[in-house]
Amino acid sequence: MIKIAIDAMGGDFGPEPIIEGLILAIRNNNNFTAIAVGDKEQLSLLIPPAFNHRIEILDTKDVISMHDSATDALKRKESTIYRAIELVKEGKANAVVSAGHSGATMSLATLKIGRLKGVSRPAIATLMPTSENQNTLVLDVGANVDSDAKNLFQFAIMGQAYAQSVLRLDEPMIGLLSNGEEESKGNEVTKECYKLLSSAKVPNFAGNVEGADIFKGTVDVVVCDGFVGNILLKTAEGVADTIGKIIKKNLKRSLISIAGAVLMRKVFKSLKVRVDYAEYGGAPLLGVKAPVIISHGKSNPKAIKNAIFQAIISASSNLDSIIEQRLEKYTIKEDSIKKDTI
Amino acid sequence: MIKIAIDAMGGDFGPEPIIEGLILAIRNNNNFTAIAVGDKEQLSLLIPPAFNHRIEILDTKDVISMHDSATDALKRKESTIYRAIELVKEGKANAVVSAGHSGATMSLATLKIGRLKGVSRPAIATLMPTSENQNTLVLDVGANVDSDAKNLFQFAIMGQAYAQSVLRLDEPMIGLLSNGEEESKGNEVTKECYKLLSSAKVPNFAGNVEGADIFKGTVDVVVCDGFVGNILLKTAEGVADTIGKIIKKNLKRSLISIAGAVLMRKVFKSLKVRVDYAEYGGAPLLGVKAPVIISHGKSNPKAIKNAIFQAIISASSNLDSIIEQRLEKYTIKEDSIKKDTI
Numbered sequence: 310m311i312k313i314a315i316d317a318m319g320g321d322f323g324p325e326p327i328i329e330g331l332i333l334a335i336r337n338n339n340n341f342t343a344i345a346v347g348d349k350e351q352l353s354l355l356i357p358p359a360f361n362h363r364i365e366i367l368d369t370k371d372v373i374s375m376h377d378s379a380t381d382a383l384k385r386k387e388s389t390i391y392r393a394i395e396l397v398k399e400g401k402a403n404a405v406v407s408a409g410h411s412g413a414t415m416s417l418a419t420l421k422i423g424r425l426k427g428v429s430r431p432a433i434a435t436l437m438p439t440s441e442n443q444n445t446l447v448l449d450v451g452a453n454v455d456s457d458a459k460n461l462f463q464f465a466i467m468g469q470a471y472a473q474s475v476l477r478l479d480e481p482m483i484g485l486l487s488n489g490e491e492e493s494k495g496n497e498v499t500k501e502c503y504k505l506l507s508s509a510k511v512p513n514f515a516g517n518v519e520g521a522d523i524f525k526g527t528v529d530v531v532v533c534d535g536f537v538g539n540i541l542l543k544t545a546e547g548v549a550d551t552i553g554k555i556i557k558k559n560l561k562r563s564l565i566s567i568a569g570a571v572l573m574r575k576v577f578k579s580l581k582v583r584v585d586y587a588e589y590g591g592a593p594l595l596g597v598k599a600p601v602i603i604s605h606g607k608s609n610p611k612a613i614k615n616a617i618f619q620a621i622i623s624a625s626s627n628l629d630s631i632i633e634q635r636l637e638k639y640t641i642k643e644d645s646i647k648k649d650t651i
Numbered sequence: 652m653i654k655i656a657i658d659a660m661g662g663d664f665g666p667e668p669i670i671e672g673l674i675l676a677i678r679n680n681n682n683f684t685a686i687a688v689g690d691k692e693q694l695s696l697l698i699p700p701a702f703n704h705r706i707e708i709l710d711t712k713d714v715i716s717m718h719d720s721a722t723d724a725l726k727r728k729e730s731t732i733y734r735a736i737e738l739v740k741e742g743k744a745n746a747v748v749s750a751g752h753s754g755a756t757m758s759l760a761t762l763k764i765g766r767l768k769g770v771s772r773p774a775i776a777t778l779m780p781t782s783e784n785q786n787t788l789v790l791d792v793g794a795n796v797d798s799d800a801k802n803l804f805q806f807a808i809m810g811q812a813y814a815q816s817v818l819r820l821d822e823p824m825i826g827l828l829s830n831g832e833e834e835s836k837g838n839e840v841t842k843e844c845y846k847l848l849s850s851a852k853v854p855n856f857a858g859n860v861e862g863a864d865i866f867k868g869t870v871d872v873v874v875c876d877g878f879v880g881n882i883l884l885k886t887a888e889g890v891a892d893t894i895g896k897i898i899k900k901n902l903k904r905s906l907i908s909i910a911g912a913v914l915m916r917k918v919f920k921s922l923k924v925r926v927d928y929a930e931y932g933g934a935p936l937l938g939v940k941a942p943v944i945i946s947h948g949k950s951n952p953k954a955i956k957n958a959i960f961q962a963i964i965s966a967s968s969n970l971d972s973i974i975e976q977r978l979e980k981y982t983i984k985e986d987s988i989k990k991d992t993i
Contacts, residue, residue: 440896451830454838488793488881496796496878520885524893536838537879539830543862544883548890551866554782 310342311624313617314393314402317347318372319409321606324348327408328355330613335363337614341621344402346393347372367392373410375606382413383420390414394421397599404600404620406591408608415452418594418601425629427636430456431596432464432535433603434471437545439526446472446481447523447531448595450538458501461485461532465506466635467595468530469513474626475593475619476529483511484518484528486537492516498534509639590615593623596632600624652684653966655959656735656744659689660714661751663948666690669750670697672955677705679956683963686744688735689714709734715752717948724755725762732756736763739941746942746962748933750950757794760936760943767971769978772798773938774806774877775945776813779887781868788814788823789865789873790937792880800843803827803874807848808977809937810872811855816968817935817961818871825853826860826870828879834858840876851981932957935965938974942966 315331317324324347331343342363345352349368356364371388373381385391390409394417396402407414411433419431432449439445448468453460465483472481485503487495492503494517506514515528520541523531533541590612591604600623604616657673659666666689673685684705687694691710698706713730715723727733732751736759738744749756753775761773774791781787790810795802807825814823827845829837834845836859848856857870862883865873875883932954933946942965946958 438893440893454830486882488796488878496876499878520882520887521889521892523886524889533882534838536830536841537882540828540862540875540879540883541886544865544886545862545890547863547866548887549894550863551780551782552891552894 312402313343314396314405316389316393316407317345318389329610333614334617346389373413379412379416403624406602408604426633428596435592441526449535453535456534461502462505465532470631474628481529482513482515483530486533487517590619654744655685656738658731658735658749659687660731672952675956676959688731715755721754721758745966748944748958750946764939768975770938777934783868791877795877798876803844804847807874812973816970823871824855824857825872828875829859932961
């Protein structure tokens, strides 16, 4: 039986949506139990007694807020996220889900749970919607700035392993995000990473891809530095949001358009499902020794439910060993080729 | 009288849309003449004789194609873009508009026309739509990868000068694109550029901005490295395109939705105007000694017309001297502060 530790207090809206999401997950999946980490007094009011045998509460009151620094979080040993991660470290839980301070979650997970063998820096991966019925996994979207070629190389291996063993894709294709498709395109770091991926003969490396390819679904995994990934993510959200606003603003101008919009409601609803992060749950932190799912601070119960399911699938998969095996296999090759060319 | 040199052959669809755009511009503006550079036989068939006194043809047949490398272009002295840029170099034209190979245009302009005093690398700037009735100028969107902090600093000065003297904005605000608003956010290069802009006391520097701010219109000018800018641009296009595709795909599924869509046509049309690059014309290459407007290869006549108007406004402005004066003013300050801290 898999056990999921949940930071029940860290989200922007307090414990309600988190516990509601947990209960949704429990209702739909009989194969796990949970430890909700937070203020027992508040939490026990939200959990129906019928679920007491599947939800344990670990009573702790300190919560890292969005205004706290990630380094502060490392010292606050009684905070919900610290305790939740400690549960995994001590083997009392298999995975963590947190909608709290993402920097704190990342730092604590890296430090306390530890990195997988061969991983220099863990990376945050996220799913982006495409116009086809599939998604593109993009990493890193914010864990690391100033990544070097070796970091990007590891992100590629980790992303491909996740796409295969958790998203269950056959032979997922990797693309390296660049300013053009040609091998000659890129900045110094991506050009070097291109060489690493090619010479190590990492399977299904499709070469460089461009920003638009993410939404076309050209490849399954897109690799980039966390600075670039964060800007990409916020840009995509910004464009979608702006298009929505422009549509709304124009709608107000004409009664006929309003009538049209009412009729198109169904279309927009289906559109929302395609671009709604709640469908995917949260962003996995790849490269640490246990599944850590970082959810949006504004997660609704559905997003939390899906994040818990993600954690369960990750915890039941052989993701970690695949990452370690592949990093060993391909990184050795990279080194030997490097020596050859010196 | 301003004279505009136009590469009449470089676009993806040959000379027709270029000449058509030129004629549109001539019909709407009496204050310029043009030199159309290209195959005289083809071009003269497209120009109504009534306009012969305003359009000169410079006969040359070689065209740099999208498959040629930018370095090749430097050697092909009989190509349309080479000759068009030479016209500016020799003082026979005041500005260039090209819908051809953007790398070739950029390299030739930088090499032949030359950089403004104080500019290390010219940058390509582009206007992005916002949900408010204004646009955001983003630079660099592809001229330079691996920009250093000094390059970004110069982009900021050049972009602000362009916003002021060509876009006619009062006191345009500059934002530095980063992975968070706080001063502590950024990669090594942007953090250093932040310090340069602050310590030089460049007016109206608003600090870091995020990807979504571009489309909110938080600031007037957003500064980034060309690798990041290119990815941002392609991502924005990709998201807009994908949303369009998802809407269309869903529309097909229901008759009611189709009825709704017909009614909403007006809204979509107005939306298209807001996000259509043809409205803005082309992307100026900032930092060279004459206005160079790089248009999209797929430009329609309207886009060419607007690119020509952009070139005219730039050529009539004091943009170049403002850039040189400000670079001198603020870069000196930067140096002295650097010395102070050593």
